[in-house]
Amino acid sequence: MNKGRVDQIIEKHHGEASSLIQVLLEIQSEHHWLPKEALDRISEKLQVPLTRILYIATFYKAFSLVPKGRHEVHVCVGTACHVRGAPRILDTVQDLTGIKPGETDADLKFSLETVNCLGCCALGPVLEVNGKTYGNMGPSKTAEVLKNYE
Amino acid sequence: MLRINSPEELEKLRQEILSRSDPSKPCISICAGAGCLASGAGEVIAAFKAEIEKQGLTTDVNTKGTGCPGFCERGPVVIIYPEEICYLRVKPDDVPEIISQTIREKRVVDRLLYVDPTTGEKAIHESDIPFYKNQKRNLISYNSKIDSKSIDDYLAIGGYSALAKVLFKMTAEQVLEEVKKSNLRGRGGGGFPAGNKWEGSRNAPEPIKYVLVNADEGDPGAFMDRALLEGNPHSILEGLTIGAYAIGSHEGYIYVRQEYPLAVVNVNIAIRQAEEYGLLGKNILGSGFDFTVKVHQGAGAFVCGESTALMTALEGRAGEPRPKYIRSNIVGLWGRPTVLNNVETWANVPLIINKGADWFTQFGTEKSKGTKIFSLVGKITNTGLVEVPMGITLRDIIYKIGGGIPGGKKFKAVQTGGPSGGCIPEKLLDLEVGFDELTKAGSMMGSGGMIVMDEDTCMVDVARYFLNFLIDESCGKCTPCREGIRQMLKILTNITKGKGKEGDIELLEELAEVAIDASLCALGKSAPNPLLSTVRYFRDEYEAHVKEKRCPALSCKELIAYHIDPSKCQACMICLKKCPADAIEGGKNRIHVIDQGKCTKCGTCIEVCPARFGAVNKISGQPVPAPIPEDARTLVRKSKEQ
Ligand SMILES: Cc1cc2nc3c(=O)[nH]c(=O)nc-3n(C[C@H](O)[C@H](O)[C@H](O)COP(=O)(O)O)c2cc1C
Numbered sequence: 001m002n003k004g005r006v007d008q009i010i011e012k013h014h015g016e017a018s019s020l021i022q023v024l025l026e027i028q029s030e031h032h033w034l035p036k037e038a039l040d041r042i043s044e045k046l047q048v049p050l051t052r053i054l055y056i057a058t059f060y061k062a063f064s065l066v067p068k069g070r071h072e073v074h075v076c077v078g079t080a081c082h083v084r085g086a087p088r089i090l091d092t093v094q095d096l097t098g099i100k101p102g103e104t105d106a107d108l109k110f111s112l113e114t115v116n117c118l119g120c121c122a123l124g125p126v127l128e129v130n131g132k133t134y135g136n137m138g139p140s141k142t143a144e145v146l147k148n149y150e
Numbered sequence: 151m152l153r154i155n156s157p158e159e160l161e162k163l164r165q166e167i168l169s170r171s172d173p174s175k176p177c178i179s180i181c182a183g184a185g186c187l188a189s190g191a192g193e194v195i196a197a198f199k200a201e202i203e204k205q206g207l208t209t210d211v212n213t214k215g216t217g218c219p220g221f222c223e224r225g226p227v228v229i230i231y232p233e234e235i236c237y238l239r240v241k242p243d244d245v246p247e248i249i250s251q252t253i254r255e256k257r258v259v260d261r262l263l264y265v266d267p268t269t270g271e272k273a274i275h276e277s278d279i280p281f282y283k284n285q286k287r288n289l290i291s292y293n294s295k296i297d298s299k300s301i302d303d304y305l306a307i308g309g310y311s312a313l314a315k316v317l318f319k320m321t322a323e324q325v326l327e328e329v330k331k332s333n334l335r336g337r338g339g340g341g342f343p344a345g346n347k348w349e350g351s352r353n354a355p356e357p358i359k360y361v362l363v364n365a366d367e368g369d370p371g372a373f374m375d376r377a378l379l380e381g382n383p384h385s386i387l388e389g390l391t392i393g394a395y396a397i398g399s400h401e402g403y404i405y406v407r408q409e410y411p412l413a414v415v416n417v418n419i420a421i422r423q424a425e426e427y428g429l430l431g432k433n434i435l436g437s438g439f440d441f442t443v444k445v446h447q448g449a450g451a452f453v454c455g456e457s458t459a460l461m462t463a464l465e466g467r468a469g470e471p472r473p474k475y476i477r478s479n480i481v482g483l484w485g486r487p488t489v490l491n492n493v494e495t496w497a498n499v500p501l502i503i504n505k506g507a508d509w510f511t512q513f514g515t516e517k518s519k520g521t522k523i524f525s526l527v528g529k530i531t532n533t534g535l536v537e538v539p540m541g542i543t544l545r546d547i548i549y550k551i552g553g554g555i556p557g558g559k560k561f562k563a564v565q566t567g568g569p570s571g572g573c574i575p576e577k578l579l580d581l582e583v584g585f586d587e588l589t590k591a592g593s594m595m596g597s598g599g600m601i602v603m604d605e606d607t608c609m610v611d612v613a614r615y616f617l618n619f620l621i622d623e624s625c626g627k628c629t630p631c632r633e634g635i636r637q638m639l640k641i642l643t644n645i646t647k648g649k650g651k652e653g654d655i656e657l658l659e660e661l662a663e664v665a666i667d668a669s670l671c672a673l674g675k676s677a678p679n680p681l682l683s684t685v686r687y688f689r690d691e692y693e694a695h696v697k698e699k700r701c702p703a704l705s706c707k708e709l710i711a712y713h714i715d716p717s718k719c720q721a722c723m724i725c726l727k728k729c730p731a732d733a734i735e736g737g738k739n740r741i742h743v744i745d746q747g748k749c750t751k752c753g754t755c756i757e758v759c760p761a762r763f764g765a766v767n768k769i770s771g772q773p774v775p776a777p778i779p780e781d782a783r784t785l786v787r788k789s790k791e792q
């Protein structure tokens with residue numbers, strides 16, 4: 001991520017230290033993770049110590065300090081999906097990808113995250129890959145879905 | 151766009167908008183809420199646009215993408231105005247027929263209507279469907295009437311008239327009095343009277359004050375705040391502005407969880423539109439009152455829904471709660487008086503102003519007034535959002551509105567209040583829904599999650615689930631919460647794995663006491679509720695896990711085994727092909743057998759075994775029957791026998 005873009009985002013938030021979280025969110029959503037250079041730049045521009053930025057980046061779940069895989073798999077573990085069998089879906093995804101929530105596999109194919117209620121509980125348990133929702137999942141259906149992603 | 155400079159101009163504009171829209175002109179409103187989008191509403195909207203153009207009806211028909219009207223179970227939901235014909239589970243293929251039949255010929259497409267499962271009767275209008283008929287939809291019914299991105303639509307249904315009323319016809323004190331009289335209690339969890347909170351801020355000497363919307367919606371099984379904010383963002387802005395006027399604030403923030411991008415988009419559009427019309431910003435409606443609103447996105451931390459943590463997060467720091475020696479309505483954001491209310495609380499305000507406190511108090515019970523939106527989900531026939539008057543019984547919500555438990559299963563419990571709430575058993579289903587009633591039953595109102603559980607749900611696992619949720623969410627500042635949750639979770643996890651010991655249940659109860667007494671914020675204080683309520687009502691399930699190593703709900707993985715019933719297996723080989731662990735032995739015309747040593751208990755076989763065979767079982771607390779001998783595995787088909 002180039003410095004210019006980071007500067008643009010900071011300026012958009014009027015360079016205020018209180019907008020730190022909003023700046024980080026924007027970089028995360030554009031870049032899918034927070035590279036060290038970007039954090040250094042923010043630290044310099046907003047006059048916030050890097051240690052505080054890192055503390056915030058680890059406190060909130062939306063941020064990632066490592067690169068993400070090509071496909072982002074989100075398994076809903078909200079209560080409604082849980083009682084409808086989300087744990088079996090999560091187990092299946094973990095078995096098939098070899099990664100746990102919060103991890104990315106070695107060849108950067110999949111990143112796995114758990115999420116809470118996607119607002120479509122009627123279809124639970126649900127799974128989201130790159131923003132596309134798959135509903136009424138079972139272990140076998142989950143395997144079928146993941147096969148479609150290269 | 152023209153700025154509106156007085157209440158008269160606002161009314162004029164409203165009349166203009168109304169006269170521009172011919173009430174007899176058909177309008178197709180398509181739910182674009184998260185549930186319907188996931189079931190294909192996006193494609194349906196595109197199909198309508200294309201078909202309308204194809205049939206040359208572009209100027210004769212309007213289409214609207216709306217917020218969730220509640221009946222997500224049957225999405226995508228389409229409502230055709232002015233007749234209010236309600237079509238359910240609409241697919242893109244149905245669109246040409248809807249246009250040529252309903253729009254052109256004014257004929258109803260029967261097969262898309264709701265069919266009552268018991269009587270077989272069809273319902274044409276939304277209001278005829280039992281799911282809706284038994285609700286009182288003061289707030290959420292607007293969702294399907296307006297395009298969530300159009301301020302003119304909001305004005306057309308009377309939007310911002312409450313704001314005009316307070317700015318020109320009421321003093322701040324009168325607004326405060328009306329809200330106090332309505333006895334509106336917070337919809338975000340605690341049920342604190344909104345009027346009292348506002349009054350505290352109003353009377354605080356510090357001149358700069360803030361008003362905030364809590365749209366963090368942290369309850370992991372709820373989406374009603376999302377539906378309101380996505381579907382009718384102006385109603386929240388209007389409520390917030392009225393609150394600001396009442397307490398004398400000129401700056402507001404909406405704290406939205408990061409997971410709700412559409413809510414962020416819609417509310418930002420709404421703010422821009424309101425600013426352009428002069429309904430936000432400087433000198434609102436020419437009244438001399440200034441008020442601005444900013445949106446702040448959360449970054450994924452449940453604890454940030456807590457009032458003091460939310461304010462810390464707004465200041466750009468890690469959201470950790472602080473002790474509340476002084477209430478945040480006196481010393482809040484940046485140390486100034488701050489009123490924080492939940493989305494739904496704010497949404498009620500314009501209605502109370504327009505229709506009066508007396509109108510509002512006619513709904514509900516003595517201590518809990520108005521309606522409440524619940525996210526009715528889990529093992530329930532009609533999943534969706536329901537708005538009911540306080541005081542309705544849980545039984546009515548679950549059976550009359552929710553349609554009961556699907557699949558002929560037995561009801562076990564209903565969970566309210568999210569991670570701070572508890573599970574309510576069958577014997578308390580006649581409980582009236584209200585803040586104090588639910589608390590008395592060991593649960594709480596919470597923000598409105600209502601998760602229905604059936605006989606297949608393990609209550610020990612539910613308690614474990616919520617503590618597991620909270621372990622990641624505890625900010626770690628105080629020990630009874632951080633360590634208490636960890637210990638309780640460890641014991642519960644052991645119990646679900648069959649490693650529970652005599653005395654564990656009592657130990658859990660002790661740890662719960664400490665967390666309740668000694669935690670700093672409500673997260674820790676209420677964390678033991680799911681555990682305590684399940685121990686209170688379902689102690690036998692805990693004991694079965696501990697003493698017999700049995701999970702009565704057949705849910706805990708370590709305590710169950712999968713088994714193929716040799717008398718039912720039809721040797722279709724589906725499970726054999728799908729088993730990811732190669733744990734199934736079988737073949738053509740061979741009764742299939744699971745190798746228990748290899749089985750990882752993934753549950754695939756039970757999912758794929760055709761329902762008409764239903765040959766795969768789960769067993770718990772008893773030994774798995776020995777596999778039938780090799781030479782007895784040849785399948786003798788019944789049809790061939792005869
Ligand atoms: C851990 C925790 C999480 C909370 N999460 C939310 C939430 O997501 N949404 C909400 O409106 N209130 C939440 N609350 C309640 C708020 O602290 C606060 O009471 C509420 O926003 C006040 O608004 P109300 O009076 O209108 O309900 C939470 C409280 C705690 C302790």
Ligand code: SF4
Nearest residue numbers: 626627628631671674
């Ligand atoms: S009770 Fe838990 S969440 Fe609240 S301040 Fe203490 S550690 Fe943090």
Ligand code: SF4
Nearest residue numbers: 729749750752753755
């Ligand atoms: S539960 Fe899974 S691993 Fe075990 S037999 Fe069935 S499909 Fe195979």
Ligand code: SF4
Nearest residue numbers: 719720722723725759
């Ligand atoms: S899917 Fe069912 S019926 Fe078919 S082989 Fe497996 S157990 Fe037998």
Ligand code: FES
Nearest residue numbers: 076078081117118
């Ligand atoms: S709990 Fe999974 S979508 Fe609501």
Ligand code: FES
Nearest residue numbers: 183185186218222
């Ligand atoms: S999302 Fe469409 S009805 Fe709820």
